[in-house]
Amino acid sequence: MSDKKHTKVLIIGSGPAGYTAGIYASRAMLNPLLVQGIEPGGQLTTTTEVENWPGDSEVQGPDLMLRMEKHSKDMGCEIISDIITDLDLSKRPFTAKSDRGVTYTSDAIILATGARAKWLGLASEEKFKGFGVSACATCDGFFYRGEEIVVIGGGNTAVEEALFLTKFASKVTLIHRRDELRSEKILQDRLLKNPKISPLWFYELIEVLGTSNPLSVTGVRVKNVKTGDIITLSCKGVFIAIGHSPANELIKHVLETHLGGYVVTKPDSTETSIPGVFAAGDLTDHKYRQAVTSAGMGCMAALEAERFLSENE
């Protein structure tokens, strides 16, 4: 059944950027609608402790996002469990079609669709996805109690995942293509001090090994990027943590993007190349990609949408 709904401001995405935009747009009496997407709460729902959200020395990611959802709702934002599948930004009001068959029209749009995990693109990685290969330690770590695990990557995500997985695994090998980690120093210290974690420097994953019936991982083949030497490590789980790409599918052909698909915004602003369309958070941020910066951009987007609407009404 098709349904229609009009709003002054449609917010797409329910991470820190979307919920913060919801709080500010509600307080500006714009009665915003926020569509949550496939991952209500966004990326922080896939992690455990968050230690850099101001005001909380430590908070669980999923709890923080529930609090943000409640805060946004309490301020008056209508939160909808649905996914936007198609956007028409060619004329105002803008039109957004959803998975549930609803057509939303809106006078301004705030895009806050965030980012998603990257994969290496190996055929064997694809084959074992969900059967030993994962990009989410908090989702899947539990299945590897007492097992050996490898983590691929050298950023904050890889180091945090490796540390988290030591709760379950007997041994975690962090495989990185350099001998220098990109992650924060405090995390590096914890990693290097953890007796369950062994780093393997200058190696890259070339194949996930396993059985086909049942689908199950038994190890990995990794290559030394300097010498070309190939070695095999046995493990039951492979966690890919090599970064994230912006979730730009809805707009990549209509909005200006750069640096691998991040939406271009005007300097010191969340305005995109289309007036009335604002972008906030990891969708536009190739540099910081933090909860607090995403929330800050969500605030900016709502304030800018309010100004745009008052100038154009």
Ligand code: FAD
């Ligand atoms: P996201 O959190 O990516 O949320 C995007 C939202 O858009 C989701 O709700 C999704 O459902 C929605 N969406 C996408 N497509 C659609 C669609 N078509 N229709 C409707 N909705 C859609 N940062 C920190 O500051 N501290 C940390 O400790 C920290 N830990 C992290 C741990 C991990 C494992 C990861 C992956 C990231 C971590 N980050 C951390 C980074 C932080 O999570 C991100 O910077 C932040 O979540 C980005 O917020 P966002 O609102 O831009 O988007």
Ligand code: NAP
């Ligand atoms: P990232 O910082 O981009 O790091 C990606 C890592 O994967 C890098 O070490 C990179 O190696 C490696 N890599 C990339 N492509 C690869 C490939 N094809 N093969 C092998 N290795 C590859 O990504 P991230 O760790 O997911 O972090 C994303 C953002 O979220 C960052 O801004 C981060 O600060 C933030 N975040 C923050 C926290 C926190 O504050 N606690 C936690 C998690 C994430 P090189 O180093 O050689 O490039």
